[in-house]
Amino acid sequence: MxxxxxxxxxxxxxxxxxxxxxxxxxxxQRPIVQHVHKLTGLIxxxxxxxxxxxxxxxxxxxTLGEDFPRHLETIQHYARLLIESPISFGGATLPPDALPIAxxxxxxxxxxxxxxxxxxxxxxxxxxxxRRGSPEAFDWNAHLQEEAPLLRYLLRRxxxxxxxxxxxxxxxxxxxRYHTTELIRHxxxxxxxxxxxxxxxxxxxxxxxxxxxLRIDATGVQFTPSETAALxxxxxxxxxREQLDADAGYLTFERQPGIGGSVIxxxxxxxxxxxx
Numbered sequence: 001m002x003x004x005x006x007x008x009x010x011x012x013x014x015x016x017x018x019x020x021x022x023x024x025x026x027x028x029q030r031p032i033v034q035h036v037h038k039l040t041g042l043i044x045x046x047x048x049x050x051x052x053x054x055x056x057x058x059x060x061x062x063t064l065g066e067d068f069p070r071h072l073e074t075i076q077h078y079a080r081l082l083i084e085s086p087i088s089f090g091g092a093t094l095p096p097d098a099l100p101i102a103x104x105x106x107x108x109x110x111x112x113x114x115x116x117x118x119x120x121x122x123x124x125x126x127x128x129x130x131r132r133g134s135p136e137a138f139d140w141n142a143h144l145q146e147e148a149p150l151l152r153y154l155l156r157r158x159x160x161x162x163x164x165x166x167x168x169x170x171x172x173x174x175x176x177r178y179h180t181t182e183l184i185r186h187x188x189x190x191x192x193x194x195x196x197x198x199x200x201x202x203x204x205x206x207x208x209x210x211x212x213x214l215r216i217d218a219t220g221v222q223f224t225p226s227e228t229a230a231l232x233x234x235x236x237x238x239x240x241r242e243q244l245d246a247d248a249g250y251l252t253f254e255r256q257p258g259i260g261g262s263v264i265x266x267x268x269x270x271x272x273x274x275x276x
Contacts, residue, residue, distance in 0.1 A: 003052045016105035026092030039071045051149040058119045072113040079106035130178035137270035139170045159198040167205045171212040172270035179243045211266040223253045223261045
């Protein structure tokens with residue numbers, strides 16, 4: 001499903017829910033339709049601002065919580081009851097003009113639910129494959145330009161401003177793209193949701209002699225032992241750092257007392273590997 005398809009599906013769900021909510025219905029049907037309308041609004045709100053990128057929904061799903069698929073299941077269930085089970089509403093059937101609206105709502109909500117379920121399975125398989133993958137050369141500058149809008153979306157409910165300043169030229173690194181992406185997301189989201197009450201996260205790339213580095217500057221964070229432990233020691237998070245070490249990358253930290261701190265991710269330049 002392309003981002004355009006997803007947007008069309010969400011629009012169809014919301015339009016159907018609005019039309020059904022405005023339809024002339026039996027009193028017994030009205031509470032269910034109001035509930036469905038509310039849940040459809042929550043679905044739309046959860047995905048509001050999702051970047052127009054092929055893998056954005058896949059990345060967003062783990063952050064949406066278990067309520068998201070449950071809401072979709074509930075919308076499906078009640079739409080089907082309205083269509084197929086008048087006995088559930090004291091024998092009231094949908095008006096002829098409302099029946100295709102309920103059918104459209106059922107079809108769209110089921111399609112989105114099934115697509116999300118498939119994405120979850122796809123993510124599991126991709127992670128298994130990525131763990132066996134090898135480093136590759138890629139342009140970190142271009143990759144982060146694509147990633148920054150998704151990071152902003154993932155931090156949308158936090159009072160955090162996230163900025164990425166692209167470099168003025170490609171910066172090719174040699175690393176596992178999947179693990180690099182997961183590492184950066186982990187650092188940024190942990191900073192923005194666990195270690196910062198408010199402020200700014202600034203991402204900046206800078207070339208080095210043997211590596212290209214990404215500076216992640218965070219307001220108010222000093223990367224004390226407890227803050228560093230929150231990033232890399234708790235809940236199995238050490239695996240992010242260990243994978244970076246395995247690919248010949250490394251981390252450094254800088255602190256500005258009273259202002260903030262930086263975690264700097266260094267990845268080997270691709271030129272040294274592609275020339276071998």
